[in-house]
Amino acid sequence: MTSIQIDKADPYPVYARMRRMGPVLRLNWAGPEPVWFVTRYRDALAAFKDSRFVRNPVNCGRPARHTPSRGFGHDLIELDPPDHTRLRNLVSKAFTPQMVQRLDRRITQLADQILDSAKSRGEIELISEYASVIPITIISELLGVPVDDIGKFRSFIYLLIHQIPARSDGGLEAAKLRFTNYLHAVFATRRAEPRDDLVSSLVRVQQDSDRLSPDELIGMVYLLLVAGFVTTANLIGNGILALLRHPEQLKLLRQNPAMADTAIEELLRFDSPIEISTPFFASTEIDLSGVQIPRGAVVRVLIASVNRDEEQFPAADKLDITRQPCPHLSFGQGSHYCLGASLARLEGRIAVNRLIERAPNLRLPDPSSIKWAPHRILRGLQQLPLRF
Numbered sequence: 001m002t003s004i005q006i007d008k009a010d011p012y013p014v015y016a017r018m019r020r021m022g023p024v025l026r027l028n029w030a031g032p033e034p035v036w037f038v039t040r041y042r043d044a045l046a047a048f049k050d051s052r053f054v055r056n057p058v059n060c061g062r063p064a065r066h067t068p069s070r071g072f073g074h075d076l077i078e079l080d081p082p083d084h085t086r087l088r089n090l091v092s093k094a095f096t097p098q099m100v101q102r103l104d105r106r107i108t109q110l111a112d113q114i115l116d117s118a119k120s121r122g123e124i125e126l127i128s129e130y131a132s133v134i135p136i137t138i139i140s141e142l143l144g145v146p147v148d149d150i151g152k153f154r155s156f157i158y159l160l161i162h163q164i165p166a167r168s169d170g171g172l173e174a175a176k177l178r179f180t181n182y183l184h185a186v187f188a189t190r191r192a193e194p195r196d197d198l199v200s201s202l203v204r205v206q207q208d209s210d211r212l213s214p215d216e217l218i219g220m221v222y223l224l225l226v227a228g229f230v231t232t233a234n235l236i237g238n239g240i241l242a243l244l245r246h247p248e249q250l251k252l253l254r255q256n257p258a259m260a261d262t263a264i265e266e267l268l269r270f271d272s273p274i275e276i277s278t279p280f281f282a283s284t285e286i287d288l289s290g291v292q293i294p295r296g297a298v299v300r301v302l303i304a305s306v307n308r309d310e311e312q313f314p315a316a317d318k319l320d321i322t323r324q325p326c327p328h329l330s331f332g333q334g335s336h337y338c339l340g341a342s343l344a345r346l347e348g349r350i351a352v353n354r355l356i357e358r359a360p361n362l363r364l365p366d367p368s369s370i371k372w373a374p375h376r377i378l379r380g381l382q383q384l385p386l387r388f
């Protein structure tokens with residue numbers, strides 16, 4: 001195997017083959033440079049925790065990433081200490097667990113509102129009407145973005161994620177610039193009239209400590225929007241599909257809603273919303289299970305593969321909502337561990353539970369109507385039409 005070809009409908013047989021072939025495989029993927037893929041759980045955990053793998057390419061002697069738009073590329077995922085530590089501490093102060101806990105009622109209300117209208121029609125397109133609406137609405141409300149602008153946000157993020165060149169209005173860079181200008185205007189409003197929202201907290205942090213540059217503030221808000229939206233939509237969509245494909249597990253959860261916490265962990269493991277990790281760069285030569293990775297190499301963890309590693313998860317291809325422990329790596333691990341994990345879990349738990357409670361006759365649709373998004377890194381559905 002010299003290159004990697006993944007079937008979105010069922011990538012798992014290829015991943016099983018790759019785990020058998022070796023712990024780290026050097027393969028052609030997107031772009032001219034080979035990527036070193038980590039296939040097994042144990043090595044993935046080690047790589048996530050190893051600070052010799054850096055996120056900012058400059059720290060391993062590579063050129064800086066090309067990030068022409070201000071703000072973009074100044075986010076946590078692409079930074080190393082000390083910048084990463086400083087920024088993460090600042091955003092953690094604004095993004096507190098108390099803030100997330102308060103959202104329980106609002107998420108339930110939103111889910112029920114959507115389901116009320118779908119129930120009267122007798123059908124729902126789960127991805128565009130439910131799975132993606134809940135996270136984008138919640139993160140926009142949390143940030144304090146005006147509700148009327150949510151539609152604008154949603155199309156902008158899809159544009160970015162799929163890197164679709166904006167056809168009529170000057171391309172991706174122009175779209176980024178418009179978005180950055182829009183955010184600056186929101187910041188100015190919050191600076192003048194702070195409210196009880198995340199943008200106001202971040203603006204306050206910036207003013208108080210003078211340790212968050214304007215570009216970093218843009219980068220942070222942009223990351224929270226992008227990182228928290230499609231990923232959570234994928235969790236809800238993939239999770240419902242997995243349950244519909246395993247009716248006995250669906251029945252078990254329906255009869256025991258209190259199992260939702262373990263169920264969400266298993267759904268995160270079974271079909272991880274992020275299939276392939278962000279790039280890590282080797283800052284020195286690194287030995288991973290006997291494979292020598294040279295300094296400067298690009299390394300990625302195959303999250304969807306390591307979550308199905310039999311060495312770690314017995315009967316890994318089986319969906320078992322009672323599986324405990326379930327230490328999947330869907331939220332990463334180590335210093336970049338997902339900052340929004342508790343919010344994603346809460347949204348996932350409520351969205352799945354409300355749907356299966358309110359729609360007792362849900363059935364798996366005709367397989368030809370199930371469409372996976374052709375994204376290289378994310379794993380999620382484009383379409384899942386369901387009848388009540």
Ligand code: HEM
Pocket residue numbers: 076077078088139223224225227228229231232235272273274277278329330331332333335336337338339340341343344
């Ligand atoms: C099911 C949904 C989600 C999944 C599967 C997910 C997954 C991940 C993963 C794998 C990382 C680590 C990336 C790395 O090591 O390079 C990460 C980081 C991050 N996530 Fe999430 N995420 C989800 C939802 C969210 C939400 C709802 C938010 C916020 C609203 C969020 C904000 C972040 C941020 C800010 C980081 C960067 C942390 C850092 O670099 O220190 N995520 N996420």
